Amino acid sequence: MNIIELLTINQSELGTKIKEIINDYRDFYSIIFIDNGGIIVTPKKCEKYPLICSHLDTINDQRKPKETPKISDINIQGDYLSLTNNSPCSCLGGGDDRCGVYIALELIKARLPYAFGFFYDEEIGGVGSKYMLQYLTDNITAFIGLDRRGADQAAIYGYDNSELMALFERRGYFKAKGSFTDASNLAGMYSKGVACINLSVGYYNEHTPKETINTTAMNRTLTILKDMVDELTSKPFLIENFMIYNEFYQSKLYYYGDDDDLYYYGNGDLYNYGDDDSEALEEWYIEGYNKAMEQGYEISKDELYEENLKGIYSSEAWYISYLAGFKDAIDDMENLKYPKKALA
Structure with missing residues (x-):
């Protein structure tokens, strides 16, 4: 699916579409579907892998009345996407979290040895990722969120590893402080003490009708993750400065x-x-x-x-x-x- 298609369906429809897409990759991945929790995809015959995290709901799904963008609601100007002035939608949806879903699906299509979590209801407290914790394996090396604004931010949440951060800093990312995302939600609950980081995926002014998407920035993160397989699957990145609180x-x-x-x-x-x-x-x-x-x-x-x-x-x-x-x-x-x- 392209990013426009992803923006024009609601959470339930997107969950169904993702199931259809990844069923074609069962030769390479094991897949768990949990109603109201999400979808976990893990690579077969791989001992270690990061969990790439994205979520399926947008605030358009959560607010009433629900208004999912139609193609006619979306302005396309080169690599920038935005809502039309008369759109009834609360946001475009890239920042929660269709840019992240797009990147994750492209990585699956490339059959990269990463694991993926597609979670429901992040916008109302990380409900889906919390529910899916019990389905995670012991093989995870890091939680990598695809749910950060901008083009070059790597957000941290108190579950940090300096080596993991350095890998992204060398590729032009800058450290930022995050508030909440599924990756941090899981890092705080996962018993193996694995670190998390949340990467920019190209959206701006999230959760507002003025939201925009820069597809060049989105694809930059996709390209970088394609190039980091060896580093991100080499070993666990353990939390160094576990939250003092x-x-x-x-x-x-x-x-x-x-x-x-x-x-x-x-x-x-x-x-x-x-x-x-x-x-x-x-x-x-x-x-x-x-x-x-x-x-x-x-x-x-x-x-x-x-x-x-x-x-x-x-x-x-x-x-x-x-x-x-x-x-x-x-x-x-x-x-x-x-x-x-x-x-x-």
């Missing part, structure tokens, strides 16, 4: 210090941040956002009123930042259609 999730994070410094104990190490460290506070904001998105709307809304989200840390700068991110994610999900019942 991980213990907070089990209410095991402790506060020490005076008015000038904040100290956090987690995963066996002691950390220090000054109150005015804006970068550290930004990381706490991102982590709050990530956590709420990972859990989904219903769980996060309930948790907002529990003691660990209004307790002894309520006046601390790090906690205020964490809570701001947490609340913003709830607001984002509330503005979309959220699931009434979370998947186990």
Whole structure:
């Protein structure tokens, strides 16, 4: 399928199309289909491979009324795509995540020894990827998301590996901080401690009617991934700086210090941040956002009123930042259609 075709079908239709396409590649791949979770594709006779992650829903699927772009809604100007001014759609759909799906399908057509995850309902808290965790193998070397704006960003989420980042930096990518995606969702839950990274796939102004796609940038990432097979399948890229706030999730994070410094104990190490460290506070904001998105709307809304989200840390700068991110994610999900019942 070309990118225009991908933009003009909804999540359910896209899931059906992907099943039809990859059935033609069963000689090379093993395939798992899970209703409401997604599709997992793994290469046969391969000991190690990265999981290339993309998702099938767009905010057009989640908002009411649902409006999927028609061909007549799409402006094509060379390698730039955009919505027409009179289109009723909430977005074009490249940034959530048809550019990523296009790249993944092209890699499958090339029979590259990568694994692929096509997930449902990323836009409402990573529901599909969370549900599909149980179907992942132990062979994964890294989680590589295809769900980042721009042409040259490699986003990180706290589940990082410097060697993995360096592979992409050498190819012209720049490190950026991400908020949430299926790749980070899985990295946080996968028991093998494998790192994640999320790559630009050529979209801009995502989640708005002003969204555009640069197909040249999209194809750049496709070409780079085709050239990285040996490096990405050579060994696992393990998390080096596992999130210092991980213990907070089990209410095991402790506060020490005076008015000038904040100290956090987690995963066996002691950390220090000054109150005015804006970068550290930004990381706490991102982590709050990530956590709420990972859990989904219903769980996060309930948790907002529990003691660990209004307790002894309520006046601390790090906690205020964490809570701001947490609340913003709830607001984002509330503005979309959220699931009434979370998947186990």
